[in-house]
Amino acid sequence: MSDTALAIVKSGFDMRIRAESWLGGVLLADDIPITDGSESRDRSLAIPEQITLSVPRTDGGTSWEPIEPDHPLAAYGQMLRIDYGVDLPGHTEWINRGWFLITGSEADGETISVTATGLLQLIQEAELTAPFQPSSTDTLVSVIRALVEPALTVSIDSQLTDRSVPLSIQWDTDRLGAVTEVLNAWPADAHVTPDGYLSVEPVGDGTTPVLSLTDGVGGTVVRWQASASRDGAYNAVVAQGEDGFGNQIQGVVYDQEPGSPLRYGGTFSPLPVPYKFSSPLLTTITQCRDAAATTLKRLRRTAARKFTVTLVPHPGLMTGDIVSVTGAGLTNALCVIETLSLPYSPQEMTLTVRVL
Structure with a gap:
């Protein structure tokens, strides 16, 4: 996003949504009328991206009811490209939100409800x-x-x-x-x-924040995510494989992150609480240890401290982005976005961020 668009987004703006429909590389429609909708992303899901759209049944003499298999809103391979527009003086800056595979379209009165997912659905x-x-x-x-x-x-x-x-x-x-x-x-x-x-x-989180979020500034609200459970909490990972001679091998990595509530040797448990997995793709002890360390990083995503943040919609944010958060007792804390919900009509945006 340009600095001008970023400044406007932080204080509120007039949004626009542009949706194109493509099938087999052919453009079917370049200006689908969107009356409402939302986009959600969750890094923990196999298919992280989901969108819903509301489209009028007819608009300007055009029928948006997907009766034919090659209709722009049919679900026979049609893909939507979504752009989020920010009105600037004299022009609109468009931010690409990605491509989504239509999974269903249904008429309900004078509205067509469309659902689509990320391309990993394929x-x-x-x-x-x-x-x-x-x-x-x-x-x-x-x-x-x-x-x-x-x-x-x-x-x-x-x-x-x-x-x-x-x-x-x-x-x-x-x-x-x-x-x-x-x-x-x-x-x-x-x-x-x-x-x-x-x-x-490579697996890992960045270190440079793309945005600073401060509780009470510009309509931003930062709250602790009030949930705690021992389910899915581990302080060690055991990755097992098999070497070229058929011998079982393994690598073990312990959570030794300073400040981690699950840190091995800390108060969570006096004993190792291991997550175990095996793969024939692991053929050396080094590979087992590397895989165990990476798995531990992924497990921290679910067990780490999290905040819920509501703010003015920011079409430049994606899951995995680093943000700086001030609020709920923290000052300029580096956090990574794990989930987000971006409205396609004037409403609040919601983030779940994990403290690094």
Whole structure:
């Protein structure tokens, strides 16, 4: 976002929503009339992105009821590109929110209700029709590409180190589950970019905040998320694999983060409370330890302290972004956005942020 748009967003603005519908690379409609809707993102879900839209049944003589299979709002492969507009003096600045696969459209009186999800829906639906077993020349990169492309183009971060894949591994049906297993063993993270690519990159949080949020400023409200549970709380991770001689190997990583309420040796438990998983993709102790450390980072996302933040809608924010939060007893605390709900009509935006 430009500095001008960012300044306007912080104080309130006139929003616009632009929705395009595409099918097989062909533009079906470039200005779908949106009367209401919302977008939600949750990093803990297999398919993090969900949107709902309300569209008039007819508008300007155009019917938006998806009767034909090639209608812009039908669910036969139609994808929506959503842009969020901020009115500036003399023009509108558009922020791309991404591509979404239409999963359903239903007429209710004079309104068409549309639901759509992130593009990983394509991978989740496409169960393997035959067992998938890597060849002797396959690597982590080639396996990810074989599982995902051509539904999504894969972009691999140059910081990741590729390696060969053992021939003993086989996946029977769950394509997205196979992708997740490769990512966990690498270790790596993946998300769909606003341009529709699957970006595979190292696991970790950034350090530079994209926005400062202060309780009581500009309509922002910061509250502790009032929930606590021992379910899903661990202070150690055990990752198991198998070396080239068939011997079982493992790597163990303990939560030793200063200030962590689950820290090993702290008050949470005098004993290790381990999360265990195994994968034939792990063939060395180093790989097991790296995978265990990455898994521990992911587990902290659910167990860490969290805030709920409500604010004026900010169309530049995405899950995974770092923000600085002042409120609820903290000052300029670095936090990462874990979930968000962005309205497509004048309402408050809601974030769930995790304290780093």
